[in-house]
Amino acid sequence: MDDDSGTGAASLTLEFEDRDDFDMLCDAARLAGRTPEEFVLEEIMYLAGMITATGGTQHVMLARHHRERNAEFFAAFREGAMHDAAIADWARSQSRRRHPTLAETIAWAEELHAEQTDAAGAPYFGHLERAAEHLVRHFPDAGPAERHAVWLHDAMEDQGVTPDDLRARGYGPEVVKIVQAVTRLPDSGSYRDWIGDMAAEGHKGTIRVKIADLLDNSDPARLAALPPDKARSLAKRYRTALQTLRRRIGEM
Numbered sequence: 001m002d003d004d005s006g007t008g009a010a011s012l013t014l015e016f017e018d019r020d021d022f023d024m025l026c027d028a029a030r031l032a033g034r035t036p037e038e039f040v041l042e043e044i045m046y047l048a049g050m051i052t053a054t055g056g057t058q059h060v061m062l063a064r065h066h067r068e069r070n071a072e073f074f075a076a077f078r079e080g081a082m083h084d085a086a087i088a089d090w091a092r093s094q095s096r097r098r099h100p101t102l103a104e105t106i107a108w109a110e111e112l113h114a115e116q117t118d119a120a121g122a123p124y125f126g127h128l129e130r131a132a133e134h135l136v137r138h139f140p141d142a143g144p145a146e147r148h149a150v151w152l153h154d155a156m157e158d159q160g161v162t163p164d165d166l167r168a169r170g171y172g173p174e175v176v177k178i179v180q181a182v183t184r185l186p187d188s189g190s191y192r193d194w195i196g197d198m199a200a201e202g203h204k205g206t207i208r209v210k211i212a213d214l215l216d217n218s219d220p221a222r223l224a225a226l227p228p229d230k231a232r233s234l235a236k237r238y239r240t241a242l243q244t245l246r247r248r249i250g251e252m
Contacts, residue, residue, distance in 0.1 A: 099170045102147060108169070109151040112159045120225035127216055128154070135212035145174035146205045149182075150212055156183040174205065181206040182213065195241045199248040207245050214242050 100108070109128055116124035128151055135142050135150045148171065155161040156179060166176045181203060188194045198206060216222070218238035223231040 099172060100148070102144075102151075105148045105151050109155065112155055112161065116158060118222070119230075120222065122225075124154075124158075130216040130219075131209075131212045134215040135208060138212065138215070139208045142208060143174075143205070145172065145178060146208055148175045149178035149205065150209045152179050153182045153209055153213055155179060177203070178205045178209055182210050191237060192240065195244050199244050202248065204249070207249055211242065211245050211249070214238050214245070218242065 110125050113124045113128065118124050118127055131153065132147070132150045135146060139146070152161070152166070152175070155166075156163075161179075163176050163180055166179060181198065181201070184191070184194055189197075195210075198210060218235060220235075223235055226234070
């Protein structure tokens with residue numbers, strides 16, 4: 001695997017001793033909408049991501065499992081035991097391991113929250129757009145994981161998305177970690193304690209995404225659309241949370 005283009009994009013040259021294996025790979029790649037080279041490269045990147053996620057401690061097990069799973073598939077393919085629909089399902093499952101583009105993440109977030117409105121009755125997707133804008137404006141060095149996670153920061157809490165759902169769509173460990181961390185669970189304790197725990201944990205990406213979320217939640221224009229008592233209560237809550245998280249960011 002190399003990069004001769006100067007663009008930073010990896011390339012791959014495939015060599016096969018068995019022509020049948022190559023033909024089967026071509027069929028699987030075609031069903032996944034990839035070239036054979038892209039298909040194998042995505043498999044390699046997927047394995048690399050899994051190894052990274054486990055700190056390299058389970059690389060032998062992961063490689064063995066991956067090899068055995070694909071060997072079973074290709075054996076069935078060679079024996080004619082796989083019908084077209086099953087092959088297509090398998091190919092799509094491989095394709096999903098490619099990390100979504102930011103445009104794909106935004107489209108999925110819009111789909112997830114399509115029927116949701118905020119406390120003032122406005123489309124909820126607008127909150128995600130503004131939070132994403134705050135993230136980039138206040139943290140221009142925000143990495144890809146943060147830029148994906150900010151669009152998905154309410155997916156678990158409001159739409160029932162699970163960590164496994166994110167992984168199945170190809171999101172990496174860092175995106176999953178941030179989305180989980182900014183999701184307030186029923187057993188998270190008081191809001192103040194939850195924010196305090198987040199600050200104590202000290203994960204920069206999580207804190208940045210939560211700050212971006214709070215900046216929009218505390219917008220006076222949004223709060224003005226709420227009953228006065230509720231607006232005052234939330235303004236105080238969000239102000240205290242922002243102070244806590246900004247102080248922690250300043251210590252990093």
